[in-house]
Amino acid sequence: MLLPKFDFHAPETVNEACQMLSEYGLKAKLIAGGTDLMVNMKKKILAPEQIISISQIRELDHLDVSGDRILIGAGVTVADLCESKTIAGYLPALGQGANNLGTPLIRNLATIGGNIGSARPAADLPPGLMAYGAEVVLQSKAGIRTLPLDNFFLGPGFTALQPDEILTEIRILVPPAGSGAAYVNIGIRKAQDCNLVNVASYFALDSNGIIQNARVVMGCVGPKPFRAVSAEKILIGQKPDIQLFEKAGEAASADSQPIDDFRSCATYKRSMVGVLTQRTLQQAWTRIKNQE
C-alpha cells in the first residue's frame, strides 16, 4: 500500500512546531508514533500535505512528579508508561491501560498524546486518565490553556484541540491516601484487539471509610469515553462492599449507550459495562486495602 505524498518536518521545540501549525493549519497533521495516522494514510482516509513530527522534541518526553502533580509529556511512549515506576506506584489504572494496548511493537511507538489525541472511543488510556481526573495542556502560538480530559473529547476522532494547537502534557494530581483505581478491558482475543468494552474506576475514602469521591469511566459504549454519573452517585457517601459495587455496575450499564456493530451487539456491551465496573471497583478497593 502506498502512502499519499506529503512534506515532512521534524521541529525540535514546541514553539517551532506551533509556528508550523499556525502556518499550515488544516493542511498539517502531527505525527508521533504514527500508529494511527499511518494506517489512515495508507487506507487513503487521510492525506495531509504536511506532516509535522514531534518525535524530536525533547521537552515532550518527561514523566515526573512535581509537587502534588504527576506531569507526563505527550511524547512519552506507551512502553515507557509500562516500565515507569511512577506510573506503577501512583497510577496503576493507567499502567493497566498501557500494558493492554496493542503489542510490544505498537507500544514502543505509540505515545500517550497520540492515544488521547486520536480520540478513539475504544482507546486504552483515556478511561484510566479520566478516572484519575487528568487535565491536558494545549499549546499554540497564542499561548497555553488547560482542559479537564472529561471536556477534551467531542466524538470519535473529534476533540477540543484547535488546528493550531498541540497537546503537550498530561497533568494528574497525585491520588490521595485512601484512594484506588483500576482498569479492565475486554476484546475478542487477548491482545492486539480493538476493545469491546473498557472501564476504569476510581474512588477515595474519607477517614471513616466512606466513599467521598468516585469516578467511573466507560469506553466503547458511546461516541467518546464518558463518566457513568449514576454509578458514581450510588458510590458516594457509602461504604465500599460487593453489593454496592454490584449496584454501581447496574447503574453504569444503564448509563452506557452502546450500539450494535460488527464486533459485538449492544446488549453484550451493556452487560459487560456492569461486569467490568464491578471488577474495577473491586480491584480499586483491594488496592486501597493493600495500602493499609
Place this chain on the structure above:
Amino acid sequence: MSEYNVINSRATRLDAPAKATGKAVYIDDMTLPGMLYGALLQSPLAHARILRIDTSKACKLPGVKSVVTAKDAGLIKYGVSPARYDETLFCHDKVRYVGDEIAAVAAVDLATALEAVSLIQVDCEELPAVLDIDAAMADGAPVLHNDYPGNVCAEVHAEFGDVEAALKTCDLVRTTTFKNKRQDAAFIEPQGCLANYDLSGNLTLYSSTQVPHYVQRTLSMVLQLPIGRVRVVKPYVGGGFGIKAAANHMELAACLLSMKTGKPVKMNFTREQVFTYGRARHQFIHTMTTGVKKDGTIVALKHQCHLDGGAYSSFGIATVYYSGSLLGGPYKLPNMKYDGYRIYTNKPACGAQRGHGGVAARACWEQQLDMIAEELKMDPAEFRLKNIMVAGDVTCNDLNMSSLGMKECIEAIRDGSDWKSKKGKLPKGKGIGMACGFFVSGAGYPIYRSDTYHGTVMVKLTEDGGKALVYTASAEIGQGSDTTFAMIVAEAMGIRLEDVRLESGDTDFGVDLGAYSSRQTLMTGHAAKEAAEDVKKQVLDVLSKELNVPVSDMDIRNSFVVFKKDNVDFSGLRTRYIKEHRGWTDNPQSGPLTFTEAARIAYLAKGSIVGTGKYKPPQLGGKYKGAAVGTSPAYGCSAQVAEVTVDMETGQITVDNITDAHDCGRAINVTSVEAQMVGSVSMGLGEALFEEVKFDNKGHVINADLSEYKIPTMLDMPSVKPIIVESDEPNGPFGAKEVGEGAIMPTIPAILNAVYDAIGVRIHELPLTPERVWQAICDCQKEK
C-alpha cells in the same frame, strides 16, 4: 537410540540461517532490469452486467505501458478441477463478486499503475446479488452462472451400507446442526509474482505459490503458450495453507502484461486483496444424525452439508466430496450416507484450506459423539476407543488404513493430560475435552486426469565428489520440506546431511504436484529416496569393479565407505584421488575410504553420476462416483485434549493446555513434525474462537485486514504438549506419512467439548466469541 543416522532426529533446517538473518529471497525482494509494476482493476460490485469497458484514458497516462482486458486475454476457461472450469482471466459479460478481475495495467511504477486503474471506465448494470446459501437457493434467486441453475455448483450423493435400515436398529439416535464461518488463512506473505517473457518467447514466472506444476499448466493453457515455453519458479514462500495451491488471476495477468510489453512485470496483492481473492475455508452447514447401540457401538451416520462456495468453483468440487468422505474413519462406521451441496454466492470463491473439507465436519461430529457418550454415560475416551479402527481396517467408503496409530494417540493424550483425574471433576468454569481426526497423506490422484508421476527427484553428485545435489520441483513454503528431502536423501545414500545441497520449486527440475493435500513427505519423499538409492548403487557398482569387492559387502555410512568383511586395500584409489587434488586442504590422509573419494572415482569411471526417482500411488479406492476424493496411500491421525477456563460473566475462553498426539508414521525431522502440530493447534484455535470473514449487505469484506480478522496472538496460544506416535507406514518412505493437515482435525471439537464441560451448554456455531459464549450461558440460565 534411533536405528537411523540422519532422519528421525532434530535437524536444523537448511533455510534457518537465511530466514533468521533476513537474507532469504521472497517475491517482494526480487527485481529484474526494466521491470514494470502491474495493478488489477477489480469489481466494486457483487453482481453486475458489464456493458462497456473504456481503457483509453488509462492508456494515455504517461508511464503506462499496457492495459489489458478480456479482449486481449481471450475467454479460455480455467479453474482447478477440469470438471468445473468456470473462470476466465478477466470478466467479460458479468462480474460476480466484489473483487472480480476486470482489467490489468503495467506501468513504470506502482503509483502510475494504480492511477491508470482508476482511469479505466466500466459501465455496468448492477444485478441483484445473493450473499448467503438461503438467498442463493431461494426460488427465483438471481443466477450467477447460466450453466448452473439454482446456483448449485456441485452436489454429491453417496451411501455406503443402508443408513435408514441401520438407524432403525439403533438404541440412541441424535441429530445436530453445526456451522463454522468463512476463513482466511492469514499467511504472512500476500501472493506476489514476477513474470518475465523473454525475446526468445520463453515465459518464466516467479511466484509465491504452493504448486509450480499446476501454475505452469494453467499458464500454458490460458495464455496458449507452446509446450516447453513456460517455466515457473518458486522463491521462498511465506505460507500458503491451500490458498496458493492453484494459479491466480494476478499470475496470469502479470504474464500477459509481460508478453504484451516484452518487459518483466511484478505484481503483488495487498492484504485487502488477499481477503477479496479468498479461496480459503468455506462456510459449512452440517446436519448429522448418528445412531449407536446401547453399548456404544457406532452404527450409522446420516449427513447433509451445504457449502457457501462464493462465485467460482476453485477447489470446491473436491471440498464438497472431502466434507463427506473424511468421516469414514477413524471409527468403525458400517453405514454412512452423505448429501453435499456447494452453492454459488456473490462473494469471493472459497477453496482448500488446511484440513481441506474435513475440519467443520469433524468439529460437528466429534462434538455430537461426545453428546452421545454423555447420554450413554460412557467416558468420551472409552467411547472412542471402543469404536476405533486399527491398521489394516478399510472404511465403508474404501479408504485403506494401511497404518493407524489412532488408539495409541488416544491413549497418549488421555495419559498425557491426566484425563482420568480431571474429566468430570473440574469446578464450574473449567473444562476438559477431547477429539480425534485423520487426513490423507497426499491425494491419490492428480487434479487433472493423468498418468503422470506425482513427483520426480534427481540427485546428482558434484564431479569433485564433495556433495550430493538434489533437484526437486516440490514446494518449500515454510513447512520444512527442503530439509525433509535433504534428510531422506542423506539417509538413503548413507551420507551426512551437510553433504547434501538441495534446490527446489522450479518446474525445470521435474514434475512435482506441489505442497497440498499433505502429499510431499510421502510422495516426494519416495522419489527422493529412490533417486538417492540409485546414486548410491552407481557409486558402489564402480567401487565394486575397482576393488573387486561385491556390492553386497559394502555400504556407505556417515559419508564413509564401510567394508563389511575383511580389510580392503583401497590405497590405490586414495592415491589417485589425492594426485588429482594436489594442494587441496582437505585430502584424506588416513582412516576409512570417504564417500567423497568414492564419488570422485565413480565420476572418473562413468562421467557425471545422476540418479533419478519417481513416485505415483498405486490404484486406490472404490469404484463409486467420487471415490477418488479421499483416497490416499496412507492416512495420518491425531487426538487432542483441550483444557479451558471460561469466564462465566464475560464468556471469555482461555485455552490453558492442549495435549496433542499425532501419528506421522515416522518423524523425519522431529522438530518440523512438532512445529506442524503446534501450528495446526494455532490455526484450529483461531477458527474455534475468533476468526470469521465478515461482509456487509453489498458483498464487501468489512474486516479485510489482520487487525479486524483476528488470528491468535502468542498470548492466546496455550501450552501445547506434542506427542509423536510412530506407526511405520508401509507405503511411506522410511515409514513416514503426513502431519501438516491431520493435526488440525481435533483442535476445534476438543475445544468445543472442553467448553461444554466448563459451562454445561453446547454451542453449535463458530467462532466461540465472548459474546456467543455469554449468550449461550444466559440462555441456559433462563431455561433453568
